Amino acid sequence: MKYFGTDGFRGEANVGLTVEHAYKIGRFVGWYYGANRERKARVIVGKDTRRSSYMFEAALVSGLVASGADAYMLHVIPTPGVAHQTVEGCFDCGIMISASHNPFCDNGIKLVNSDGFKMDEDVLELIEDYIDGKSEVPLATGNHIGATVDYMQGRNRYIASLIASANFSLQGVKIGIDCANGSASSVAKPVFDALGADVRVINAAPDGFNINVDCGSTHMERLQRHVVEQGLDVGFAYDGDADRCLAVDERGRVVDGDQILYVCGVYLNKHGRLSGGTVVPTIASNFGLVKSLELAGLSAVTSGVGDRHVYAKMREGGYSLGGEQTGHTIFGDIERTGDGIMTSLRVMEVIRAERETLSQLTAPCRLLPQAQVAVHVADKDAALENMGVQNAIAEAEAALAGEGRVLVRKSGTESVIRVLAEAPDQASADAAMKRIANALEAL
Template identity: 75%
Template sequence: MKYFGTDGFRGVANEGLNVEHAYKIGRFVGWYYGARVGKKARVVLGKDTRRSSYMFESALTSGLVASGADVYMLHVIPTPGVSYETVDGCFDCGIMITASHNPYTDNGIKLVNGEGYKMDEDVLQQVEDYIDGKVEVPLATGEAIGQTVDYMQGRNRYIAYLIASANFSLQGVKVGIDCANGAASSVAKPVFDALGADVRVINNAPNGFNINVSCGSTHIEALQRHVVEQGLDVGFAYDGDADRCIAVDERGHVVDGDLILYVCGKYLSKHGRLAAGTVVPTVMSNYGLFKAFDQAKLSYETTAVGDKNVYACMRKNGYSLGGEQSGHIIFGDIECTGDGIMTSLRIMEVMRAEREPLSALTRPVKLYPQLLVNVKVTDKEAAMAAQPVLDAVKEAEEFLAGNGRVLVRASGTEPLVRVLAEAPEKELCRQADDIVIKALEPFKA
């Protein structure tokens, strides 16, 4: 793909991704789905709080309407809200304008098919061909021109869905929420308020420029301080489009995606709700998580990095829980994408049912120290395939003698080879990394 990566079309606003791209995406999508269904396409559109999101919203809307689509505007809403409403409202497709956890200067366009999943690559390829002028799309005329609909009720339905998913009360529970000045700002507090929680919110005053700035799931220290200073029972931090969640326990300790998978996986298994008794983490999950799964007699199947790969594995095998260390957790029995607020509610379900604080629920997991080294190389494919490098990885694994691991992978976007070692002690990580880094010397840039 030339424009669309694993998480949509991303770039610096009006540099890598500009309004002409957005207009053309709208033009093709509006025409494509209209031609497929034989009538005006119905498209639902949401955005995060970046200043440029309003610009891209206008460009996309113009393109969609010009191709004959009716556009239902959700305005500011989490990415999973777009996926939910695409299915719930029987729309032909959904579009989300966001660059997730990236700085406000970036933005992106995510396309979702009618089933709420990331759009099929063959359709994305056709979009790219249209952007590059390889195909033509007719303009709608007369009554065929589309219209826009202010669709706030769609966001309200998403909020109601989140509330209804929780069959418990949070009366008397003190909950901290960090909305990252992003899409969660309009949704998270109403959900927890409705469940009776004593909610203490930070970073929920977006101004177009402060999304993800020293806040949210990528800057968890703000929530850690908040939980400790306010004496809260638990805290949840989201990223810019609220499809990720990182938690903080009552002592101020970080509970990342790995620990969330453990807590929820063990609970669901106990109650016979973990399909095939299997959790789906990625290869980047902590070695300590795998050890804890073994001790809890939970099966796991690892995938390549990326929520797209996690969900593909879950869907193929019928698994019901998977996710990433970054806090992108998918509960496959109720959703097809990560949802930070839903993840918060599932954690609260476990805490309420087990009558345990989050610190006690995570205690069995002993996370291993990790040391990640990025090595800049001239040819990452050649480096990854070189026999001396493969031999060095094997040597490093043998050096750790079953008490850790070494993971070597090429960056998907940069000329880097990433060398990650995990072991009971940081010094062992360094020594294992050094074995592989030495073998990469001939390939260094």
């Protein structure tokens, strides 16, 4: 794919991703799901809080209605809210404007099909051909021109669905949430309020520039302090579009996506709700998770990195739980994509049902020390094929002598190579990671 990566079309706003790109995506989608099928298309559009999201929303909607589609505008909403409402509202397609955990200067366009899954690659290829001028799409005229619809009720229905998914009360529970100044800012608190929790919110004042800035799931320090200083029972942090969730236990320690998979996997299996007794982590998940799951009597089937690949593996094997260390957790019995707020509700279900603290629930999950870094490179493929880099990888693996591992891979959304090392001790993991990172930085 030329434009669309593992998580949509990403780029710096008006540099790698421009309003012209957005307009053309809208034009093609509006035609493809409408005139191409001899009926008016219905497309739902959501966005996060970064400044450029408003610009891209206007361009997308202009393209959609110019091709004859009706554009239903959800405004600011988490990415999983778009997927949920695409299915619930029987829309032809859903579009989310977000660059997730990236800086405010970046943005992205994600598309989901009518089933709420990430858009099929054959359709994305057709969109790319149109962007590159390889095909043409007619403009709608007369009464065939589309309309825009303010669809705030869709956002309210999404919030209601989250509340309805919880069959427990959080009365008396003190919960901290970090909304990353993003999409969760106007959604998460109403959900926890409705369940009776004592909610303490931070980073829920978006200004277009502060999304993900020293906050959210990529910067957990402030939430850790918040939980400890306020004496909270648990804390949850989301990323910019709220499809990720990491937690903080009552002691102020970070609980990552691997540990969330362990806690939820063991609980669901205990109650006969884990399909095949199997959890689907990714190749980047901590090897200690796999060992801990085995000790708990569960199996692990790994997938490629990215929630698209996690869900594909889950569908392939009929599994009901999978996710990434970064906090994308998918509960396949109730959703089709990662939903940060849903993840926090599922963790709360375990805490309430087991009558244990989060630190107690995670204690049996013994993770190996890790060291990881993202190294910016000019050409990702050339970097991985470089002989110096390959030698550094081989030397790092030899130094770990089978007691750890290294994983070196291309990012699907950025011009970086991600390096991960695991070892029995932190010093060995750091040394292995630095050996490879130094070789990449020397290019």
